[in-house]
Amino acid sequence: MSQQQEPKYEGWAALAEDSIEGKLEWQEYKPKPFADDDVEMKIMYCGVCASDLHTMSGGWGRVDYPQVVGHEILGEVIRVGSKVTHVKVGDIAGVGAQSDSCLECGQCRKNREPYCDQGQTGTYAGTYKRDGPGKGAKSYGGYANYHRAPGHFVVKIPDGLDHALAAPMLCGGVTVYSPLTQYGAGKEAKDVGIVGIGGLGHFGLLFAKALGANVTAISHSESKKADAEKMGATRFIATHSGKEDDFKPYARSLDLIICTTNDESMPILGYLSLLRPGGNLILVGAPEKPLPPLPAFPFIMGNVHIGGSAIGSPKLIQEMLELAAKQGVKSWIEKRDIKDANQTVRDMKASKARYRYVLVNTANGGKL
Amino acid sequence: MSQQQEPKYEGWAALAEDSIEGKLEWQEYKPKPFADDDVEMKIMYCGVCASDLHTMSGGWGRVDYPQVVGHEILGEVIRVGSKVTHVKVGDIAGVGAQSDSCLECGQCRKNREPYCDQGQTGTYAGTYKRDGPGKGAKSYGGYANYHRAPGHFVVKIPDGLDHALAAPMLCGGVTVYSPLTQYGAGKEAKDVGIVGIGGLGHFGLLFAKALGANVTAISHSESKKADAEKMGATRFIATHSGKEDDFKPYARSLDLIICTTNDESMPILGYLSLLRPGGNLILVGAPEKPLPPLPAFPFIMGNVHIGGSAIGSPKLIQEMLELAAKQGVKSWIEKRDIKDANQTVRDMKASKARYRYVLVNTANGGKL
Known part of the structure; x- marks a missing residue:
């Protein structure tokens, strides 16, 4: 698998503080190098979270531009590293707001990865710190066509759950x-x-x-x-x-x-x-x-x-999705074509969301 | 028992905000009317708590003077109401910072009387609210010769615990x-x-x-x-x-x-x-x-x-005293003759306590 062709990563990049005004630019970027515990997916849906706006504007602190935000990512798995066993190519999977942690400290061992003693790596605006080919690489989020993340933080979407409705559950x-x-x-x-x-x-x-x-x-x-x-x-x-x-x-x-x-x-x-x-x-x-x-x-x-309280562990995400599938919990969302990401950011900033925007990538199988 | 002679209540009264400068005055006062669930004791020891000073000075809010403060009260039981079964005349007993509560709400029923839904009655600067002869009466504390309190808030001091050392545990x-x-x-x-x-x-x-x-x-x-x-x-x-x-x-x-x-x-x-x-x-x-x-x-x-967290229920006080007796937990105290209450207040205000003052009433059997 490791010899397979790299997909061409493109996404909506925030280049400066004013990106929050709807000035994201679609451009190519380089994802983290693929590791043997990574999962790669083509993105079908990505929810729009208030954190995306706080980050693109630098409101929560200085940001290393360019950034591709979005951390409610759902898509079809297209590649798995040799160490990954819980998802396989063709599965529908999701990634929330956390992309990595040390996986060794007391918090990580208790499925409390968001509170990792070494600090967590966010799905965007973060830096991978564990040893491996990704060490030192920046993390990029889901306003994009592809996503790659350490498999520990990738969850399988249970059957019976609408994919667009599941996406914003991954963080929100x-x-x-x-x-x-x-x-x-x-x-x-x-x-x-x-x-x-x-x-x-x-x-x-x-x-x-x-x-x-x-x-x-x-x-x-x-x-x-x-x-x-x-x-x-x-x-x-x-x-x-x-x-x-x-x-x-x-x-x-x-x-x-x-x-x-x-x-x-x-x-x-x-x-x-x-x-x-x-x-x-x-x-x-x-x-x-x-x-x-x-x-x-x-x-x-x-x-x-x-x-x-900060986000939730992959184990907790899995548990929540299963409860949602079982009880028919339905997110209240408005779908937007990923092409309209900038207008969506402006509407989100104006608090117009009722109650969550989900960007849809029809080229990858998402349905508007 | 109800016909027995009333003891003459006297104590160190705070009459104004400046009592914190050591201007308490020894005077007679009228305790709450005796109820059939009350316990009366002659005071041997009373710890000096920072709350006493906050109250006598009005630092925590307006105070209805005169007040007799002190809520780490330990003494010999001299009278029990007909409904009291857990202590008897001659026992050594203690009262902490709470003198009453509704005893009926969800908090009281869970032994969380300090958080009573109806509000608690403090051992001093409070007003008794339950139906009975004491309803509407003010509560007076332990810089005094006698104390009278609802039996629910009176705990028996376990054997093997030094009485002077036990007193400041009742609140502190x-x-x-x-x-x-x-x-x-x-x-x-x-x-x-x-x-x-x-x-x-x-x-x-x-x-x-x-x-x-x-x-x-x-x-x-x-x-x-x-x-x-x-x-x-x-x-x-x-x-x-x-x-x-x-x-x-x-x-x-x-x-x-x-x-x-x-x-x-x-x-x-x-x-x-x-x-x-x-x-x-x-x-x-x-x-x-x-x-x-x-x-x-x-x-x-x-x-x-x-x-x-606020003080502790009578049940918890009992548990703590038993642990202290069993493990030999020893309060670090300095004993002062109750006659020297004003100097003690001045020293307490100057943070000289190492680490708790205990007023001793030798006339009632306290030992300096």
Whole structure:
């Protein structure tokens, strides 16, 4: 297999901070050298994640341009290294936001690869660090025609799951699925709140319900109330209603809150007041500025916690996809031809997504 | 029993904010009316807690003067209500920082009385809310000759525990013991850090060790290093050493940190960097001002948590005292005659305690 012809990699490249204005350029690039534990696929679908925009604009920190973003990648496997056994050529497979880690530390051994002691390599804007032919190479994402990644981070898409709907679960879905399961949604955490009804938040509602929790949607206005109810919310809290205290009627009624907003003016003390003692408020959206000021007393008197959670391991992605297939969890997406990536980025920036854009590569078998 | 003569209650009363300068006045006061689930004791020992000073000065909020503070109360039982079965006249018993709660809500039923849905009644500066003769009465603490409290919050002191050493465990001890056990010190949390080597912190070191954890003391300087090692610390981190990054060599080496400082300029992001993914930083000291600004990224990338914990239930106090008796855990205290309460308050304010003052009432059998 190692002698086979290299496909020609082309994708939408971010060349500078203003790429977020829809100035990506389609160009050829060189993927990491193929290693014997790698998987290569032709990309059929790629979800559009808020992280893509934070990265292309440098909002989360300096970026080494050019970058090809996109980390909800789904396609058909066209090549596997000699050490890869869990997928084969012709399979439909996916890659989420993580492309590599040391695979040896305590975190990696516990299927907690996103928290690798050596730091993770993102699916884009990262650098491969493990020994092998890829060492030192940059990672490139899925607004492209092909993708190559270490096999450990490639999951097989289960039968019965629509491929376009599965793509955005690979990052957006697992980013909420991971804390939902870590903190016991539907088990010890019966009552779950989801802050923010966007790309991540809509997955929060869908998966909290699929896990058997009673679901409360928490949003600044009531504009998405009907949608949230269709996604599984049985209660809706509008936090900017103008009433004296929007939170008071709901005090101590939740065990777990997944906070997907990246609005740094979020009423975080109000969210904490919704938690029962022992409860957790888990941040998965990352504001670029610090959180609002926090006094110690609400933590002490309420035994409540603020924590955070990053994406999810390949094992967790697999588990989530199987649950989605079994329960018929359906992402709310809008498909866009990959040719229209720049318009899609502009629409995403304008918060028009309802609730996730998926780029479709019809040349590779994707269906619009 | 209900016809017996009322003892004459006298104690050190805080009459205004400046009582923290050592201006308490010894005077008579009226305790809550005796209820059939109450216990009355003559006070032999009362520990001096930082909360006493925050309360007498109004630093944690407006106070209804006069107040008699003190909530580490140990003495001989002289009267029990008809419904009390777990202690009898002549027993040595203790009362911590909580005097009452609804006893009916989900938290109370789970032995989580400090987090009662109806709010707890503190041993001082509180108001009794349950139906009965005490409803509406103010609570008064232990810088006094007698104490009366609902029996549910009175624990029997186990044999084999020195009474003076037991007193400060009733609040200071259980305030750290509660989160140490809640977050698995010595079990899933093998490596435990204690921030601040003061009244609470010294108990943190003693009980973390007693629970079988590997203990790290974290302090701004090395001045208390020798003491911390005697208390059980096997590692010491000085956080204001002037070195570029005091935390770096210890990154991701702890599972749990109990933060006892109330210094609002604490390097809280440094503390978080010491936690392994999944770890908890639990606040038990309460700064009067908000915490330093917190960005979301360290939470998300590290899966770490900030939480808080308040005192401990009577059940937990009992468990802690039994562990202390069994393992010979010894509080580091300085005894002071209760007559010298004002000088003791001044010394406490000047952070001279090494590590807990205990007021002794020799007239009631306390031994200096």
